Amino acid sequence: MTSYFEKSCVISGTGMSKMYRKPQVYPFNLAVDACRNAIADAGLEIGDIDGIACWPHAAVHVGHGSSAASPVDIKNSLGLKLNWFEAGMGPGQFASIANAIGAIAAGYCNHVLCYRAEGERWVPMYGSAFADGNLPTPEGFNQWTTPYFAPSAATWIALHADLHMRQTGLSREQMAMIPINQRKNAALNPNAVYREPITLDDYRAARMITTPFCIFDCDVPIDGAAAVVISRADAVPASSRPTVRFEAVGTALHEHFSWFQRHDFPNMAMNDAAKMLWSRTDLTPDDLTSAHLYDGFSWLTVLWLEALGITKPGETGAFLEGGQNIALDGLLPLNTNGGQLSEGRLHAFNHLVEAVRQLRGEAGDRQVADAKVAVCSAGGGVFGSALLIVRD
Incomplete structure (x- = not known):
């Protein structure tokens, strides 16, 4: 190696x-x-x-x-x-x-x-700010969306999610296990902004944003x-705490600075970042003890599960079904801090902090048993990055 x-x-x-x-x-x-x-x-x-x-x-x-x-x-x-x-x-x-x-x-x-x-x-940047006509100056592919009052990522990402779900059979009820599980984890995190539990019935009744996303599928501005x-x-100074070391890094840029027009659509930059990550280590997805995956929208977490080879397209829904596999005591604990859907949006930096805490054994009531190897990911569409970190 x-x-x-x-x-x-x-x-x-x-x-x-x-x-x-x-x-x-x-x-x-x-x-x-x-x-x-x-x-x-x-x-x-x-x-x-x-x-x-x-x-x-x-x-x-x-x-x-x-x-x-x-x-x-x-x-x-x-x-x-x-x-x-x-x-x-x-x-x-x-x-x-x-x-x-x-x-x-x-x-x-x-x-x-x-x-x-x-x-x-x-300084509010969404909602009424756009409704009042205070739209940003369009740049890049946004020049094709802003004139139609669709500057939000929720709009174009929803198009991809809808297609992916139709192709793979992933249901909204299966995807719902991500925000439901993360809210359960957030209840154990004093720093999370949303800690109240949500149920599948709550999810089904929630306000829709852009099909297939409801409000619980969207990360929380903070x-x-x-x-x-x-x-x-x-x-580094000597310490009695476990050392958390980088095992591998993966980064990638889309061939176009756009969510569209890629030659192997629907693949994204995250697929390239994941490929680079695994090429730099002898470890495999089977070695993971926790995953801390980008959740700007619930569906992006699904895509990262597939890009990293944790699940295969068409099988992710079954993996998520019921939420047991991604629970704190499950096969692969997922977004144990509550993620951006419940703790708050920091573009996965809070995921990285949580992963380190897990590997050090410092996560308190949400501690994963025998945490040794964690993967963190960030981004989607036009760029992606992933980190594999281990406890020495």
């Missing part, structure tokens, strides 16, 4: 802020909280951090909105002395993680602070932040 450098990097620290469904704390302050928490969790000092990365790009001096903290502002607020920084798009929401590993491999830095900061409740510290393994 070829030796890949990610295996020499560890997640030394994780941190989260409180999550707010209603605007209460300025989002930039929440980003600072998450970053401080991650550095402290790593057993490091502010002066040890010599790299920083976020996703996506964030404007300087703007502490709210869909990207609520620029690296410049975090650097200055924390007093960081940096050798390297990154603040771009990249292949999927875990691009900052992959880039941090590359920067460490190049010798630019030893400890990189990676974070995702959301402030979408502080004000909040999550952060991790990626470190060179030999630069």
Whole structure:
């Protein structure tokens, strides 16, 4: 097996802020909280951090909105002395993680602070904002959707989901097991914004958004932040806690910056990212003890299950049926923190924090027994990224 450098990097620290469904704390302050928490969790000092990365790009001096903290502002607020920084798009929401590993491999830095900061409740960006005609300037493939008042991902992703469900036989009742199970997990997570249980009857009666998605299939915009510290393994202070190491990384970009027009449609960038991930390890899907998969919509989690080879198209519905296989004590515990459907949307950074907690044995009432190998994924459509992390 070829030796890949990610295996020499560890997640030394994780941190989260409180999550707010209603605007209460300025989002930039929440980003600072998450970053401080991650550095402290790593057993490091502010002066040890010599790299920083976020996703996506964030404007300087703007502490709210869909990207609520620029690296410049975090650097200055924390007093960081940096050798390297990154603040771009990249292949999927875990691009900052992959880039941090590359920067460490190049010798630019030893400890990189990676974070995702959301402030979408502080300044509402959806709903009435669009209804009042305040549509964004269309770019890329959005130029074909915005004029029809369809700028939301819920619209075009629903088209893909409907086709996939017709082709594979996946039912809404089977897909419902994802949000129902995640709400059950969220009840054990004090930081989740939605903790009340939901039933299949609740799901069936819920407000439809875009067929086949109801409100419970859609992730939850919040004000909040999550952060991790990626470190060179030999630069981490000694600790009695289990070490969480990267086993493999997979990233990919669509051949078109669009959810459509791919030559092997309905495959997406996530299929390419998953293929890259498994090519860099001797482990297989059978080795997984938990999965923390992107759930911007419930159906995207289905697609990641299939892309990663955990299930096969046409068989995922049966795997989800009843929810037993994905429960905390099931065959493959799924999104144990409640995910973006219940804990809140941080573009899978909260999934990564949860995966580390599981591998360390720090997940409390939602702890998975004998957690050793976890997969995390982010994105869909035009870009995707996946991380395989293990407990040493």
